[in-house]
């Protein structure tokens with residue numbers, strides 16, 4: 001089944017402003033612009049979380065080894081609390097975070113439960129808490145793991161869901177959800193993946209405990225499982241307890257991705273890796289390294305992968321990429337001297353090919369030759385250049401780079 005997921009509706013106000021007149025409309029990328037208000041400041045408020053968990057409107061995104069529960073590849077399934085109750089104890093938030101850490105017992109395990117936020121567009125029948133209202137969303141890890149009790153409960157939940165005809169969508173990259181669901185899934189997946197990878201403390205090597213509604217991992221100072229004479233054993237000192245530690249919080253790894261325009265503005269630089277289907281090219285991309293600005297990273301990556309030397313770099317838009325925890329920072333860049341356009345693949349052998357494409361050829365490919373990596377191009381495609389779909393920031397950058405509007409000195413307000 002082929003579906004065409006839409007690009008998100010901007011979460012911000014589409015009002016006239018000096019910025020929009022000067023820089024044009026903001027590009028909102030797939031996986032961003034979630035309908036959910038994360039309310040990050042309520043993540044340690046256990047009375048709030050406890051009420052949200054048990055509220056009849058609460059909805060749960062279920063992940064099994066990070067694969068989302070779906071009725072079809074185009075849709076997420078939102079479970080109700082009674083469907084996950086076996087796995088998620090109703091009193092999980094009845095003690096404070098401080099007590100949870102103090103009473104830590106490595107024998108007792110719970111699935112990771114993440115509070116995603118409130119969908120404020122769905123207030124009717126939703127939760128009202130102080131000045132905030134909407135439908136609470138959680139993500140829960142149903143992967144059978146942890147204690148035997150947890151594994152049995154997880155298998156029961158999975159079995160009941162599969163009996164209803166639902167299945168866990170096994171694919172490397174999910175790009176088939178609607179824009180809203182893609183953003184919800186991205187948040188759930190990225191945080192679940194981080195929790196799964198960080199079950200042991202990166203500083204002292206002991207087991208960690210998820211706190212802050214699934215957005216922080218604590219290294220408890222004691223473990224009741226190892227008590228002597230009724231007293232919980234103290235674990236070794238760990239500086240994640242005494243200092244603000246980046247080992248306790250989820251990470252986001254910035255990467256750059258760039259559409260490069262030739263000196264005369266008539267050609268676009270694209271590259272391909274070996275794993276791409278025939279004819280498929282995309283923008284160049286790579287990780288930002290420590291102590292490197294976004295602009296430095298763009299210039300370095302483009303030179304390393306293609307031998308092309310850039311002049312001006314402009315940041316265009318960004319895209320969260322939850323595979324596993326990237327933020328793609330999209331840029332448009334230009335070469336100022338035709339002598340700097342010579343392609344060389346001899347530095348970094350990452351690309352199989354890099355090539356300058358005429359703007360007309362790129363425009364044609366944008367019209368008839370886009371698809372994700374695992375799909376066929378559209379029915380009009382008869383060979384030649386193929387490009388990523390509009391859900392990929394690469395496509396949005398290419399669109400901007402071939403657009404006369406983007407380079408117009410004077411922009412008119414199109415919001």
Ligand SMILES: [Zn+2]
Nearest residue numbers: 201204219238
């Ligand atoms: Zn530790």
